[in-house]
Amino acid sequence: MKALTQKLTTGWLLIIVVVVILVILPILNLPREWTLYCFLFLIYLAMSNMWNLLAGYTGLISLCQPAFLGIAGYMVAIGTWVGVPWWAGLIGGAAIAGIFAILISFPVFRLSGVYFAIGTLVVPEALRIIFYLWKPVGGELHGAGAGYMIKEIGDLSMAHIYWMALAVALISAIVLHVILKSKLGLGLASIRDNEKAAASCGVNTFRIKVYPFVIGAFITGLAGAIFYIYQGYIEPAATFNVKWTMIILLATVIGGLRTEGGPIIGTIIVVILYFLLARYAGFSLLIQGIILVVIMLISPQGIVGIVRKTRFYSYLERFATKRLI
Amino acid sequence: MTGDIFTPLVMGVLLGGLYALIAMGLSMVFGVMRLINLAHGDLVILGSYLAYAVVTFLGLDPIVSLVICIPVMFGIGFAIQKYLMGRAFGISGEAPLIIAFGIALIIQNSNQILWTPLSRGLTTSYSLASFSLGQLQFPVSYLLDFIAAVIVMLALREFLVRTYLGKAITAASQNKRAALLMGINNNLVYGFAFAIAMVSAAIAGVFLGMTFPFTPTSGTQFLIIAFGVVIIGGLGSMFGTLVGGLILGICQTLAGTFLGPATQMLIVYVIVLVILAIRPQGLFGR
Numbered sequence: 288m289k290a291l292t293q294k295l296t297t298g299w300l301l302i303i304v305v306v307v308i309l310v311i312l313p314i315l316n317l318p319r320e321w322t323l324y325c326f327l328f329l330i331y332l333a334m335s336n337m338w339n340l341l342a343g344y345t346g347l348i349s350l351c352q353p354a355f356l357g358i359a360g361y362m363v364a365i366g367t368w369v370g371v372p373w374w375a376g377l378i379g380g381a382a383i384a385g386i387f388a389i390l391i392s393f394p395v396f397r398l399s400g401v402y403f404a405i406g407t408l409v410v411p412e413a414l415r416i417i418f419y420l421w422k423p424v425g426g427e428l429h430g431a432g433a434g435y436m437i438k439e440i441g442d443l444s445m446a447h448i449y450w451m452a453l454a455v456a457l458i459s460a461i462v463l464h465v466i467l468k469s470k471l472g473l474g475l476a477s478i479r480d481n482e483k484a485a486a487s488c489g490v491n492t493f494r495i496k497v498y499p500f501v502i503g504a505f506i507t508g509l510a511g512a513i514f515y516i517y518q519g520y521i522e523p524a525a526t527f528n529v530k531w532t533m534i535i536l537l538a539t540v541i542g543g544l545r546t547e548g549g550p551i552i553g554t555i556i557v558v559i560l561y562f563l564l565a566r567y568a569g570f571s572l573l574i575q576g577i578i579l580v581v582i583m584l585i586s587p588q589g590i591v592g593i594v595r596k597t598r599f600y601s602y603l604e605r606f607a608t609k610r611l612i
Numbered sequence: 613m614t615g616d617i618f619t620p621l622v623m624g625v626l627l628g629g630l631y632a633l634i635a636m637g638l639s640m641v642f643g644v645m646r647l648i649n650l651a652h653g654d655l656v657i658l659g660s661y662l663a664y665a666v667v668t669f670l671g672l673d674p675i676v677s678l679v680i681c682i683p684v685m686f687g688i689g690f691a692i693q694k695y696l697m698g699r700a701f702g703i704s705g706e707a708p709l710i711i712a713f714g715i716a717l718i719i720q721n722s723n724q725i726l727w728t729p730l731s732r733g734l735t736t737s738y739s740l741a742s743f744s745l746g747q748l749q750f751p752v753s754y755l756l757d758f759i760a761a762v763i764v765m766l767a768l769r770e771f772l773v774r775t776y777l778g779k780a781i782t783a784a785s786q787n788k789r790a791a792l793l794m795g796i797n798n799n800l801v802y803g804f805a806f807a808i809a810m811v812s813a814a815i816a817g818v819f820l821g822m823t824f825p826f827t828p829t830s831g832t833q834f835l836i837i838a839f840g841v842v843i844i845g846g847l848g849s850m851f852g853t854l855v856g857g858l859i860l861g862i863c864q865t866l867a868g869t870f871l872g873p874a875t876q877m878l879i880v881y882v883i884v885l886v887i888l889a890i891r892p893q894g895l896f897g898r
Binding site: 398409410416417419536540570576583584 | 705
């Protein structure tokens with residue numbers, strides 16, 4: 288108990304308050320859009336956290352995240368057509384996304400740097416065509432380019448789906464935090480800084496890179512499947528789309544690559560921009576592209592990097608670590 | 613029976629010329645700066661739209677429009693290298709990659725705002741015509757693509773071997789420090805290399821527009837094709853790029869004929885992944 292009270296700082300208190308607000312949000316009778324904004328924020332946050340783990344902490348610029356979320360989404364959709372309940376499809380789909388990550392890790396981990404980026408860029412493009420051609424169930428009218436409806440989720444309300452998204456976002460943040468504190472995090476940092484040196488010091492670089500890749504695939508898959516349960520249908524063109532990669536990359540880099548707070552701030556900005564400029568879809572991405580380039584040139588660690596240099600941050604840090612009791 | 617295999621083969625060779633043309637700029641930037649320019653596909657499409665603008669407003673022939681498009685793309689390329697990429701190299705390993713991604717995003721969405729997402733094409737009287745080879749008919753635009761690719765390849769090769777700037781670019785790509793000690797201004801050379809790559813992108817954009825309809829989002833597809841060509845042909849080798857383009861073009865048309873049109877792009881992706889896994893430096897790479 289004493290150890291617990293010692294850890295109870297204002298920073299933790301703030302986190303707890305924010306989480307509680309997020310939990311009770313859907314039953315507060317707020318306008319419906321608010322829940323939707325927060326839902327998208329949580330989905331993007333889970334994916335961005337995992338991308339931050341790969342790109343920021345391991346140095347793997349993975350452009351194949353749409354493959355994982357698409358595979359998991361498709362497994363849920365197809366599962367509901369053959370009588371698998373949605374929750375089993377959710378877990379199973381994410382697990383299959385993880386297995387898929389193991390399978391593609393053999394060719395893509397032979398590549399490094401830019402080769403890895405392009406090798407992974409190809410994967411969702413190939414999957415899109417495969418899902419255009421592959422038509423396991425549904426007869427003439429469904430499947431292929433037309434996509435699938437997700438059946439028998441009538442008993443799920445928006446609040447339920449929202450809470451699932453919240454759970455996944457929290458899991459992603461906790462997993463990231465735990466990995467960074469563990470020996471695995473140390474191994475990842477050594478690979479990022481100098482892979483050859485790490486390998487010659489006895490770090491099994493292949494295996495240690497596969498862990499975050501697979502964990503990232505699993506959680507990205509969970510988040511994607513929840514998104515498609517919310518959307519109610521899935522089709523290949525929008526699923527295996529660079530659009531997802533853009534959102535994830537923008538959120539992480541604008542907020543701050545290689546910082547734990549970065550994806551949170553970046554995702555808030557991406558969601559706000561998305562809804563402010565929803566009517567002008569092109570402008571939203573154009574502005575995000577400009578922000579991305581400018582941020583990268585001014586401060587490679589994103590907004591968190593800028594804030595860290597100011598005096599306000601040291602004040603904030605002192606405030607957050609102050610003990611309550 | 614001979615006609616069955618002959619048609620896709622010839623089409624593949626001609627199409628491969630276009631692919632090589634698209635990939636040449638990517639290969640050059642990759643060879644000189646070790647940078648995968650993720651914006652290359654979108655820069656090629658930007659070339660198509662520039663030509664489209666010139667053709668629509670000035671009523672010029674697409675090929676003549678290059679007189680305007682080439683200087684514009686040269687300037688854009690030089691500016692991108694000087695103000696964005698040049699700085700990005702000093703920041704970190706992943707910064708140039710992310711900035712290239714940002715540039716791709718900016719170009720794609722500017723095109724979308726300016727030209728709407730409708731599909732466009734550069735149509736001329738001769739681009740829809742066809743020529744006959746034996747008893748078979750082939751589109752003239754494909755032949756033009758192939759001729760343009762060969763001319764651009766030879767011109768680039770002569771430029772790299774014979775001119776001072778070309779030699780400086782080659783030197784900087786082989787050993788940056790040694791080039792610096794020989795009195796070469798690396799930053800300037802990189803700027804010119806990127807600008808010349810963009811000139812080839814402008815030419816590729818015009819011929820692409822005459823062959824296929826394009827939309828603001830076509831860039832990604834052509835980036836992967838260009839990357840496939842570079843991966844098959846090996847880095848920085850102009851001849852390898854042409855061979856890579858031909859191999860990819862032939863594979864694609866053969867797959868389209870015998871396995872159905874939907875597999876055309878799939879075969880490209882599979883080839884890229886397999887070659888990446890087996891021989892990342894390319895078939896003709898050093």
